[in-house]
Each structure stands twice: as structure tokens, then as C-alpha cells.
Amino acid sequence: MHVLDGSSGGGQLVRTALSCAAVSGEPFRMRYVRRARSNPGLQAQHCAAIEAVADICDAATEGVEVGSEAFTFEPRVAAEEADEEEPVLGGSTSVEVGTAGSVPLVFDALLPVATALEEPIEASLTGGTDAKWAPPFDYFRHVKLPLLREHGLEAEVSVDRRGFYPRGGGEATLTVHPSEFAPLSLTERGARESLTAYSVAEASLAEDDVAERQAEAAAPDATHEIEYAEADSVGSAVVLAAEYEQSRAGFTGLGDRTTSAEEVGEAAAEAFAEFEDGDAAVDGHLADQLVPILAVAGGEVRAPEVTTHVETVVDLLGEFGYDVTVEDDGDAVVISA
Template identity: 50%
Template sequence: MLQLDGRDGGGQLVRTALSLSAVTGQAICIENVRGGRPNPGLKPQHVAAIETVGRATEATVSGVERGSERFSFAPEGVRGGAFAVEVGTAGSVALVCDAVAPLAVALDRPLTVTLHGGTDVQWSPPVDYLREVKLPLLRAVGLDAELAVHQRGFYPVGGGSLTLTIRPSSLTALRLRRRGPVERLSVYALASDSLESASVAERLAETVRERIEDGSEGEMVTETTEIETTAEIETTATYAETDCPGAVVTLVADCGTSRAGFDALGRRGVPAEDVAEEVVDAFRAWRATGAPVDEHLGDQLLVWLALAGGEVRLPHSTAHVETNAELIRAFEYDLQVDDSEQGVVASAPSPEE
């Protein structure tokens, strides 16, 4: 059994360890789960991820409960099938999907998982990020996956649901060393129907579009970052019936061979225009790095690099990246993160090499 220390990692460490344990068949025991956090131990979405991957692998588990700082996980083998998991309250269903999707490389038949919980909650990628940024990029390298969103759910009540289906997949290497010009920008704004009278979704979407089109952030267009004013900007503003009020806006930058996403949640007392500006500011910061993917996607792609090989230029190195890379190497994957004048590049040999 592989002994792992979760003191320096967060939920990403738990999800990556689960995915690689399932794919490799290596049993794991994680101690000091989220030990460096103010509220250490497993949270509802971590428990749900362990349950979901556990059911998909007929794993033997122990110590899996909310607040637990130690658990073990011993998979039998990746199985297909269909089942549902309750994440609880507003635990992130998107983060559970992150743990499940890599199992596609070891499946022999489809796996369908329906998750109930929060689709758009703090400290987690909103479901539009998963649907419009991460999954399209992974499909381009061979992941066979479909996502159906049934209902949106905001913090603190949740009440959202989605279904993820993955099929046996053979991956090609990721080649994301350079970023091409932004070909299209898409803005997805969604708010609870109780906020429609205040036009919250429209205000979110239009503020993002206007900030980009009028160049009010200053250096929006430069030759070095290859952002063009002619990039098409599409906006979508919608409303949904939800169990509690909320709003979310996601900006997707399509660079042809790569994608990046930037998002923000509405908050009580904060004007929609201010929320939208947070998204554009994050887009501007990413643009200045020259990296083909955003910071969060770069971290999440490390496990896929281990499985498929290739190279990805990251916006910058972070503690998350270093901790995640060290964990992946514990499973004997040759993942390297190099910081040079050309930027931070994560790389791994493909399985055929």
C-alpha cells in the first residue's frame, strides 16, 4: 500500500491520488488529509469522490467520513456501469467529475455517474468551465466523455445535478507548449430566475463583453500576447430555477489548439458589474503570461500528462503544481516541471516511449 502525506495538499491531492490508484490498481493510504488547511480533513465533495471512484472500482475503503484526516483506498479494478451519488449540500459535483474522468483510460465498458450537489460553488470550477473548457480540450486528445447538466445548484443549498458518461478511451499526447491567437471568446452568464427582474445575467455577460471590446483595461491588445480585437465574442445570458439564489459568469478563450477559462460567482451586496470585472481581470492576467492554458487547468492537466504524455506550458509554478507533481511521481510516473526563461513547462513521456 502506497503511503501518502496530505499535509501540503488540498482536495486536488485527494482527487489525483484516487484517479491514479484506480488506473494503476495501487492501493493507497493518505494521512494528514488537507492537514495544512484551517479546517483539515475530508469535506463532502471529497467523501463523494471516494465513494464514486470506489464504486467504479469495487474498492475496499476505510476512514471515509466527513472530517476524517486519514483514509485508505484499495481498488479491485475499473468497472463500467451506472449509478448515482449524493454529494450533499453544495459540495462541488464538478470536482467529483475531475476524479472520475481519468478512469476512462482503464475502462472496458461505459461508466455513467449521476451526481447531486452544487454545480456552481466557491473554490471550485463552475459546471460551464468543465463543459466548455476542460472537457473539449480533453476530447481533442482522445477522451470519450459526455456531460449532461440537469439542474444548477448554488451555495449553500446545492440542489444541482449532472450526469457524466465516460467510455473506454485511448489518449494521444498533450502538446500545449505554445498559445495561438484567441479565435473566439464566449461568455456564459447564468442566474437564478428570482434575479431575472434585476437583469443580473445580462449585466454579467454584457459587462464582460464591453470591457473586452472597448479595451478599458488598458493593454488588452498587444502583439506579444496575440490577442486580437477581431476575435469573435459570443454572449449567453440565461436563468434557471434553483433551490437558492445565485449567479455565475464564465469567460472561455478558444485559442484553436488550447483553451482557457475564467469565472466568478455572484455575491450578495456585490454589483453584477463588479463580479464581471473580476473575470476580465483574470483573463488579462492570463493573457500576459503567454501560456496556452489557465492556472487552474494547468494544475488539473498534470494527471492527464502522466497518463498520456506530452508537455504543457503553465502560466507559472505554484505550490499546488509542485505538490501535485510530487504525488504523481510517487506512482512512478516520470512527470517533470521545469522553470526556465521560456516559462514553466510540465512534461511526461507517452506510454509508448
């Protein structure tokens, strides 16, 4: 059993450990979960990720509840303990991520598992589709998934209802098929081929043209995809998705009561401008999210910088025997496995 220390990071260490355990079949115990956070221990969205991955790999768990600072995850034993048939990696799961806990982040924990699946996964989640401190749904759908599909992932995602802070209530489904990843080759981005602003707002914001204004402020010259959606809470998001010859990147803004539509768009525009000034092949968020995939697929990713997220995930992957290295070449950072 791997004994892991979760104190140097947050939920991402939990999700990465879950992915590794599902892929390898190796159990772990994580202690000091999110110790340095102001609300330490597992939060609802982390418990949801554990439940979803446990369903897929038939894991037995202990200590999984909100506030818990240690938990155990043992893949492939729940069915055996219940004296049922031999467990199969795959199948369906249906989980409440809770209020506006991030649905895309729970999906994230399932993606690396594609490489070891024996049967497809169907994960139906309710919660926040567009939540703070997390990838907005359209970032997951229009940036991350297309990039991974280009590297062998067979997966589709759909959204039936948007979920914004604070009530959430969004509904989305991810289907992942057994996949063979090609090594990630993301060292150059090449010329930009397209730029699209995906802008969504809750239906009552249509009278103020919030989605149109967000898209316009994000990138007046981009293609604009405008959506108004029924949702339990009022909210909005914009994702600027850039497609390059050899890569993809995304830049986001999230609306709330205190932020104007223009400010939401400008947040995405600023992140995009900073990225285009630099030399990286993927944006900083994608960089840390790709590290677990890099571990199972191999390859190279050129990221804007080494974030704590990248460092802590690389260390945790080492505990499962994955050798991921990070090298600063002066203009950017190359993460390889």
C-alpha cells in the same frame, strides 16, 4: 500499498490519488489529509469523490467520513470480498456531493480513469454545480471537456438543475467512455478564434438582468450565452471561454449577495486580460487540473506559473511511479511527462 502524505495540499491530492489507484489498480492509504487547512480531514465533497471512484473501480475503503484524517482505498476488491463476479472498471454511480460541495471537482477525479476503463462510466451527482473555490459548471463543460476531447477523451456532460451556495441541490451527469488519450501538446496557444461568455443566474435575478450584466462586464464583444435557472439558492456565475488555434482557457466570476453583477463579470475580464498578456497556453486552474491527465497521457503543458497545487500533485504522482517534471523557462512554466 502506497502510503501517502496528504498534509501539503487539499482535496486535489485526494482526487489525484483516487484517479491513480483506479487507473493502476494499486491500493493506497492517505494520512494527514488536508492537515494544513482550517478544517482538516475529509470534507463531504472529498467523501463523495471517494465514493464515486470506489463505485467505478469496485474499491473497498476504510476511514471515509467527514473529519477523518486518514483513509484507505483498495481498488478491485469489494466484489471479490463479497464473493461476487470479477470486478470490471466502469459502470454507474450516483452520489450526493452534499449541500454546495462541488460537482465538477468530483467529475475531475473520474476523467483520468478514462484511459483504463473496460466499460463506460455514468456518474450522476447532486450538489453545487457552481461553487466557490472550484471550477464553475460551464468551465468544466465548455473549457476543460472540449480541450480533453481534442486529446482523445470521449465524454459528455449534462446539467438538469443548477446548484448554488449554500443549498446546492444541483444535478449533473457525466458519461465517460473508454478512451485513448493522445499526448497533450499544449505549448503554444496560437491566435484566438473565439470568445464566449457563458452567464447563468438563478431565475429570480432575471428582473435585474444579472446574467446579461455579468456577460457584458466580462466581455462586451464576446458571444453571450445567457441562462436563467431554477435553483434552491440564489446565485450566479460567469465563465469566459477562450478558444485559441492550439489551446483553450477559461476565466470565471461567481456571484453572491455582496458582489454586483458588474464585479462578477470584471473578475473574469481581469483574469482573461492577465492571461492574454502572458505567454502560457492554458490558464492556471486548467494547468493544475491537467497534471493527472498529463501523467497518464504524456506530453507537455505550458502554464502561467508553478502553483502549490501543481507542485504537490506532481509529488503525489511520483509516488505512483509517474515522472512529471516542471521547468520554468522565464516567461512561463513547462510541465511535461
